[in-house]
Amino acid sequence: MKEQDTINPSSLRQALAAKARPNLVVVAGGTDILVQLHDRVDRPWPKLLVLDGIKALGKITLHDDFVTIGPNVTFSEIESSPIIGKYAPQLAQAASVAGSVQIRNRATIGGNVANASPAGDLIPPLYVLGATLELLSVRTKRSMPIEKFFVGPGKTVLKSNELITAIRISKVKRIGFFLRLGTRQALAISKVSVAAALMIKSGIILDVKIALGAVAPTVIRAGVAEELLRGNRLDAKLIDHAAEAASKEARPIDDIRSVAAYRKEMVGILLKRGLTKILESM
Amino acid sequence: MKVRFKLNGKFVMLDLPGVERLIDLLRERLDLVGTKEGCGKGECGACTVLLDGKPVCSCLMLASQIAGHEIVTIEGVAADNRYAHILNAFEETGAVQCGYCSPGMIVSAAALLARNRHPSDNEIKRALAGNLCRCTGYSKIIEAVSRAAERVAQERK
Numbered sequence A: 001m002k003e004q005d006t007i008n009p010s011s012l013r014q015a016l017a018a019k020a021r022p023n024l025v026v027v028a029g030g031t032d033i034l035v036q037l038h039d040r041v042d043r044p045w046p047k048l049l050v051l052d053g054i055k056a057l058g059k060i061t062l063h064d065d066f067v068t069i070g071p072n073v074t075f076s077e078i079e080s081s082p083i084i085g086k087y088a089p090q091l092a093q094a095a096s097v098a099g100s101v102q103i104r105n106r107a108t109i110g111g112n113v114a115n116a117s118p119a120g121d122l123i124p125p126l127y128v129l130g131a132t133l134e135l136l137s138v139r140t141k142r143s144m145p146i147e148k149f150f151v152g153p154g155k156t157v158l159k160s161n162e163l164i165t166a167i168r169i170s171k172v173k174r175i176g177f178f179l180r181l182g183t184r185q186a187l188a189i190s191k192v193s194v195a196a197a198l199m200i201k202s203g204i205i206l207d208v209k210i211a212l213g214a215v216a217p218t219v220i221r222a223g224v225a226e227e228l229l230r231g232n233r234l235d236a237k238l239i240d241h242a243a244e245a246a247s248k249e250a251r252p253i254d255d256i257r258s259v260a261a262y263r264k265e266m267v268g269i270l271l272k273r274g275l276t277k278i279l280e281s282m
Numbered sequence B: 001m002k003v004r005f006k007l008n009g010k011f012v013m014l015d016l017p018g019v020e021r022l023i024d025l026l027r028e029r030l031d032l033v034g035t036k037e038g039c040g041k042g043e044c045g046a047c048t049v050l051l052d053g054k055p056v057c058s059c060l061m062l063a064s065q066i067a068g069h070e071i072v073t074i075e076g077v078a079a080d081n082r083y084a085h086i087l088n089a090f091e092e093t094g095a096v097q098c099g100y101c102s103p104g105m106i107v108s109a110a111a112l113l114a115r116n117r118h119p120s121d122n123e124i125k126r127a128l129a130g131n132l133c134r135c136t137g138y139s140k141i142i143e144a145v146s147r148a149a150e151r152v153a154q155e156r157k
């Protein structure tokens, strides 16, 4: 495996210049990539572009209307950030239940998004927070809503010369939750996850977004359930209807982690659990 | 590529031969074989070391990623008086059977006790969730960590 040096830029400019070359594999925390490379030890490793030395990509910054999260920000940093706790509690919850201490200390938000797993735990929260991704190449700069970024499992619209350079969320305060189900609490990839963000005024749901993880080729929104909830008073009956609708919207597959029917049912149960908790706290 | 970093309290300057995992650098070139490789995929925690005081899997890091940082391995923890209680408590409670998981467990426990002097059983479980043990059934390990925490607390009184 000892083929060639890794490229370790200390600035974004150097990183983008390097990324213009073909066949380069980006490493942030390495918790996905090194697992993938482990399974192919005897073949030569590809040329690696290591991002975690770029300090500018590792910050959480508060602006007037939005919060910027650098792609190198780790799950542990998200979990303990007061800014994230205030404006994106779902994201903090997701970061705190994923992996293990060791994984959370290295796993980055940029890596979670770029890896594009339908079970990536930070993705459903980012959907419901209406996150925007900033994608940069040496010459171009574009932004897009996170929902436009994913094409399928492990597939995104990221071009080979681009990097994710920022993740933005608005500073609108909403209540919400992230709940997931794995085979065990630690070190298990989600079988099903549900994230939600709601704006509720005098008992009426003014706005709501729900995202489902690990039940389709990409993370998806539960649009029918959202429609049922929007404009209505949150009560036990409405919660049941929404949970049933969300269950039907899930399009899971049978795989090694779980079977489809169970996953569909669990979507409803998790949504009900989260919404009921909000109802009880009102 | 040259890297400079702190290893178990001392500054080290090294030439990296190319792409190399941190665990291979530690075990094969620096002879720090206390760090174990179980799965090589982040799942067992046998390879846990401290990066700037935080537990990480050395099987999931590239050696080039430690430039400018501080690494403490089980050898560093074992030589540090502050952690002597952990090692003793592991011995006394029978938290070590085959011992393969022990270096990683002890490194994780050291990181926990450095930031939380009175961990609850749940906090201990959460801190050690990334360390698997195939022998002990965990209860002795949890007992060991909480006994070590008590002793540290008593000493500080």
Ligand SMILES: Cc1cc2nc3c(=O)[nH]c(=O)nc-3n(C[C@H](O)[C@H](O)[C@H](O)COP(=O)(O)OP(=O)(O)OC[C@H]3O[C@@H](n4cnc5c(N)ncnc54)[C@H](O)[C@@H]3O)c2cc1C
Binding pocket: A025, A026, A027, A028, A029, A030, A031, A032, A033, A034, A035, A051, A071, A072, A097, A098, A099, A100, A103, A106, A107, A108, A109, A110, A111, A112, A113, A114, A115, A119, A120, A121, A122, A158, A162, A163, A164, A165, A187, A188, A189, A190, B041, B042, B043
């Ligand atoms: C034992 C274990 C348990 C895990 N548990 C969970 C879990 O519970 N929940 C969960 O969601 N994930 C889990 N993971 C998966 C992994 O930790 C996460 O997906 C993590 O967020 C990946 O981030 P990273 O920085 O380590 O990624 P890397 O491995 O460094 O990179 C991942 C991918 O993203 C690309 N990339 C990274 N940064 C950028 C960027 N700025 N621009 C463009 N591309 C980029 C890389 O090229 C690569 O394709 C687990 C992994 C392990 C090994």
Ligand code: FES
Binding pocket: B036, B037, B038, B039, B040, B041, B042, B043, B044, B045, B046, B047, B048, B057, B058, B059, B060
């Ligand atoms: S060897 Fe690193 S976690 Fe198992």
Ligand code: FES
Binding pocket: B095, B096, B097, B098, B099, B100, B101, B102, B132, B133, B134, B135, B136
């Ligand atoms: S003592 Fe054998 S694996 Fe823990």
